[in-house]
Structures are given as structure tokens and as C-alpha cells.
Amino acid sequence: MRRSPQTGQSQMTQSSDQRIIVTGGAGFIGSNTVARLLAEGRRVTVIDDLSRPGSEINLQWLQSLGDFDFRRVDLRDADATARAVGDGADLEAVIHLAGQVAVTTSLVDPRADFEANALGTLNVLEAVRATGGRPVILFASTNKVYGGLEWVDLTERETRWESTSHPRGLDESAPLDFHSPYGCSKGAADQYIRDYGRCYGLPTVVLRQSCIMGPRQFGVEDQGWVAWFLIAAMRGHRVTVFGDGKQVRDLLWVEDLVDLYLRLIARGEEVAGEIFNVGGGAERTLSLLELLSKIETLRGAPLDHGFSEPRTGDQRWFVADTTRLAERVGWRPTRTVDEAIDALWGWLRDHRQIIETGIDGLPSRSRVR
Numbered sequence: 195m196r197r198s199p200q201t202g203q204s205q206m207t208q209s210s211d212q213r214i215i216v217t218g219g220a221g222f223i224g225s226n227t228v229a230r231l232l233a234e235g236r237r238v239t240v241i242d243d244l245s246r247p248g249s250e251i252n253l254q255w256l257q258s259l260g261d262f263d264f265r266r267v268d269l270r271d272a273d274a275t276a277r278a279v280g281d282g283a284d285l286e287a288v289i290h291l292a293g294q295v296a297v298t299t300s301l302v303d304p305r306a307d308f309e310a311n312a313l314g315t316l317n318v319l320e321a322v323r324a325t326g327g328r329p330v331i332l333f334a335s336t337n338k339v340y341g342g343l344e345w346v347d348l349t350e351r352e353t354r355w356e357s358t359s360h361p362r363g364l365d366e367s368a369p370l371d372f373h374s375p376y377g378c379s380k381g382a383a384d385q386y387i388r389d390y391g392r393c394y395g396l397p398t399v400v401l402r403q404s405c406i407m408g409p410r411q412f413g414v415e416d417q418g419w420v421a422w423f424l425i426a427a428m429r430g431h432r433v434t435v436f437g438d439g440k441q442v443r444d445l446l447w448v449e450d451l452v453d454l455y456l457r458l459i460a461r462g463e464e465v466a467g468e469i470f471n472v473g474g475g476a477e478r479t480l481s482l483l484e485l486l487s488k489i490e491t492l493r494g495a496p497l498d499h500g501f502s503e504p505r506t507g508d509q510r511w512f513v514a515d516t517t518r519l520a521e522r523v524g525w526r527p528t529r530t531v532d533e534a535i536d537a538l539w540g541w542l543r544d545h546r547q548i549i550e551t552g553i554d555g556l557p558s559r560s561r562v563r
């Protein structure tokens with residue numbers, strides 16, 4: 195996609211010399227995104243420091259799919275980030291996904307979390323600003339920027355919390371209420387992304403993502419709960435349910451998210467400055483207890499589990515109201531919760547070797563740097 199120098203408007207002609215940068219491109223969402231871009235014949239630069247266990251496996255898989263430029267760079271390093279971004283003349287879009295992803299890890303080392311998420315994002319924005327270009331910048335923010343949501347009316351049902359006041363989920367007008375170091379660092383990044391659109395005219399879009407699931411997600415106890423429970427079920431591990439297990443999330447299949455990324459890039463200027471809540475929405479929700487029961491059906495035996503205190507910053511309920519996305523860009527999720535769980539279970543079964551041995555030594559926590 196090129197921009198007219200006169201109008202600044204996107205022109206929908208794709209050119210193979212245009213480049214898309216994916217930070218965190220060796221992670222779960224990143225590798226699925228890069229795979230799609232390669233399949234579409236796009237030029238891609240992946241920036242990743244490979245700190246996430248399993249990211250090297252994703253990178254090798256991507257390298258088997260096609261050619262792309264890989265830069266092993268830690269976004270906390272401003273100069274290295276600027277070099278990886280390059281001069282920007284050929285830059286169509288930046289999909290910024292890299293960062294520290296677990297609330298628990300952020301509580302252990304808030305500084306490392308801040309540096310990866312807030313400083314790392316500022317470094318990406320500054321590197322892009324220095325190019326003088328105007329690539330579309332998509333940022334993977336999080337529902338955690340809305341805090342504990344204690345003000346949302348909830349009713350306790352047998353297996354889940356339900357919101358009577360927000361049957362369609364939470365929309366983007368909900369007040370920001372950063373909670374936990376991760377909530378603060380992602381929230382700061384979310385606001386920097388938004389404000390670079392206002393101050394410097396960069397076409398930025400903030401996506402406040404709910405729970406994403408899909409292949410190449412090496413969930414751990416601290417993050418990626420659906421994948422973590424399924425991996426534990428496959429490996430016969432006991433899991434801990436923090437809280438009463440009635441916490442509810444909406445689930446989004448990663449390919450639906452990648453569809454959205456591509457749609458937003460194609461719309462460029464039209465969606466510049468927008469903020470969207472992104473998830474499976476009110477029709478695709480699940481509680482932990484409900485996942486346990488689905489797993490029992492899948493494997494024909496219950497998953498061994500115990501209960502522990504609720505975790506800091508854990509929302510009892512979050513469901514994204516995706517009405518705005520549907521209205522503005524015509525995007526809707528496709529896979530149902532059951533289809534998504536079956537598909538991920540199938541992927542894990544087909545890639546059992548990776549799960550059993552490939553990420554051996556996978557710690558219970560994401561690494562704190």
C-alpha cells in the first residue's frame with residue numbers, strides 16, 4: 195500500500211517492495227502473523243530477542259516457510275531498534291507485538307516489565323518517527339488497561355460470573371484503570387501509541403486484546419491459560435486454579451486476529467487514531483471451570499487440579515464488546531469456542547514432540563530479564 199504525497203490517503207495497490215515489520219514475530223501471535231504475511235508474498239522484517247521459551251522453535255518454523263529478514267534485537271536497546279527499523283523508505287506497517295506478557299512476571303520484576311513494554315514501545319515509536327515515513331502502526335494492547343472492573347455488575351452463576359450490566363461486553367468508553375505493573379507498562383505503551391498519532395501524525399491503532407488462542411502458543415501457568423491447561427492435560431500435569439475458577443474471558447482464535455491486522459493495515463489512514471477492544475465477544479466466552487469440564491470430555495478423564503488465592507489484578511470478568519470493530523471495519527470473529535478448543539487440542543496432539551521435548555526446561559514462569 196502506498197500513500198499519495200498530495201492527500202496522504204492510502205492507495206490500495208500493494209507493492210511487493212513494501213515491507214512490514216513484526217516485533218515479537220517469533221512469539222505466538224507474531225509467528226501466526228508472519229506466516230500469513232509470507233503466504234501472501236509480503237516482505238517481512240521480524241524483530242525479536244527470542245526471550246520467550248518456544249520462540250526459537252517458532253522462528254525455525256517460519257524460516258521453513260519462506261525468506262524474511264530476522265533481527266535478533268532487544269527493544270530496550272534504542273540504537274539497535276532504530277537500526278532494525280531501518281530508514282523506513284519501504285515501510286508499509288509496523289505490527290508491534292513484542293513485550294513482557296505476564297502479570298505475575300511483572301510483579302516479580304516491575305522494572306524489567308516496564309523496560310520491555312513501555313520503554314520498548316517508545317523506542318519503536320522513536321525509531322519510526324526518525325524515518326520520517328508514515329507506516330501504519332498496530333499495537334497489541336490488553337484488556338488489563340481497564341483494571342479490576344470492580345464497577346461492573348456481576349452475577350454469580352454455577353460455573354461463571356456473568357455481567358448483567360454489560361451483556362454485550364465492555365466497549366472502548368470504559369475508564370482506563372491501570373492495575374499491576376503489566377497493566378501500567380502496557381497502559382503507558384497504549385497511550386504513547388495513541389498520542390504519537392496525535393502529536394506526530396503517525397497512523398496508529400491501539401488494539402486492546404482479550405484472550406487469544408491458537409497454534410504455536412506455548413502457554414505457561416503465568417500466561418496463555420487455555421493453552422496452558424490443554425498442554426498440562428496432554429502432559430498429565432496438575433494445574434492450579436487461582437480464585438474460584440468462575441472467571442470469564444472471551445476467546446479469539448489467532449487467525450481471526452491476523453485477519454483483523456491485515457484489514458486494518460489495508461485501511462491505513464481511515465482507522466488512524468482508533469482504539470478497539472478486540473476479542474471473541476459475548477458469543478465466545480468461557481470460564482476456567484467450563485474449560486476444565488471441556489478438557490474432561492476431550493481426554494476422557496478429569497484434569498487434576500487444585501485451587502489457590504486469586505491473583506493480583508485478575509479480572510473476574512472481561513468480555514470485549516467488538517461492535518465498534520464490526521461497524522468501522524466490518525470485522526467479525528469466525529471460530530466458536532468449541533471449534534477453537536478442538537483445533538488447539540488437535541494442533542498440540544499433532545505437535546506433541548515439541549510439547550514433550552522441544553521446550554523442555556520450560557519454566558513455570560516466563561523468563562524475567
Ligand SMILES: NC(=O)c1ccc[n+]([C@@H]2O[C@H](COP(=O)([O-])OP(=O)(O)OC[C@H]3O[C@@H](n4cnc5c(N)ncnc54)[C@H](O)[C@@H]3O)[C@@H](O)[C@H]2O)c1
Pocket residue numbers: 217218219220221222223224241242243244245246249267268269270290291292293294295310314334335336337380402403404405406407418
Ligand atoms: N496472547 C494473548 O492472549 C494476548 C492478550 C492481550 C495482549 N497480548 C499482547 O500481544 C502481544 C503478543 O503476545 P503473545 O501471546 O504472542 O506473546 P509471546 O510471548 O508469545 O510473544 C512476544 C514475543 O516478544 C519477544 N520479546 C519479549 N521481550 C522482547 C524485547 N525486549 N525485545 C524484543 N523482543 C521481545 C518474545 O521473545 C516473544 O517472541 C504482547 O504484546 C501481549 O502483551 C496478548
